[in-house]
Amino acid sequence: MIDKIVQSMADAMAGIEDGATVLIGGFGAVGQPNQLIDGLIEQGAKDLTIALNNAGVGRTGVARLMDLGRVRKVICSFPRSSDPVVFESLYKAGKLELELVPQGTLAERMRAAGAGIPAFFTATAVGTRLGQGKETREFDGRTYVMEQALPGDVALVEAWQADRWGNLTFRESGRNFNPIMAMAAKLTVVQSQHIVELGELEPEQVVTPGIFVDRVLHVPYGDPPTF
């Protein structure tokens, strides 16, 4: 019997190695796998490259992981946030490498990784600082820059419902980067608000099929914090 549901955070985090590239879902406070991030902090892997949209708020979660010196490099589109204190101080001190990527390119690089596409051409960032030094090519009279796929060793994903095969649904705008990160990583670890019986999810309703998922931890934390 296939059963991807794990019973403990330690099982969920097992085998994540130093130097790993970790894709972390979420946009703002929504769809962010907070408990898995805390689990990664606990687990101890260091020298990490993390890819995510925002580089942490305040001093908890991703910001804490960076504060503890466990992150070597951040790949993101919007390092600023309402309170990016940890990122900014480490970045200014030269202790954190930043690869700034346009948000759509960030998403597409992970989608490409999940789909076996090593690189693609896009009009985004042509003629800008973020396109500098990249290979360009013309198609039908328009210039495009080449962007490479961004595969992860690990993806940390938040879902709304999951079954033991790892089929997932997401809640409203909590979907964001989660499904594409699940596709792009060798090891996809999911925290899910609800665990349902196999067959309970309508096939048409499944957003991420279990083929993209390795482990599921039940984390019924409720709603994201409101402000």
Place this chain on the structure above:
Amino acid sequence: MPDTAVAEFKPLSRTEMAARAARDIPEGWYVNLGIGIPTMIADHVPSEREVIFHSENGVLGMGPQPPKDQVDPWLINAGKQYVTLRKGGSFVHHADSFAMIRGGHIDLCVLGGFEVAENGDLANWATSENDTAPAVGGAMDLAAGAKRLWVLMEHTTKDGRSKVVHRCTYPLTAVGAVKRVYTNLAVLDVTERGFVVRDMAPGLSFEALQERTDAKLLQG
């Protein structure tokens, strides 16, 4: 000598700027609004005119902000504000959301700007070569990918420097992408000949507008 022109015209307020741009958005368009004044445009499109608003974080068919006691903590827009979903709305993941943008499916994107140049270049994401924490978000995708790019911004900086320029000095967001600019002083089309004035704030003369503008303007 006092600048008499200042007394004779009234620049548009931010609300009026948003309303002015909203007037030009027809029913049926799929529209992405940037953070800041552009977000306010949605409040000025009458609900009977069906315009479908898109937000980069995977929301298509976004509705207005909810009252504080009816906030849905799972439903935010790209500015991380709480929003609602209209009937017929849908959620997608980030790659599909940006496929809508980069694949040319979004009819119109309206962004804020630091500078717009007469060749259509836009600078709106970084103000120097060594920003402490440069952040780009989806601006470059939207500018390069939407069918039309409009910019909604004040005509000048707080210290009076024109943001409508001959050439951008700040790092570019996109090259030759802007089609139209709405400011508190004027509506300008970007054409092959440069900026063409389509509309001006009430009481403002072409000469007074040119005086406040770095780029050379053409009468429409």
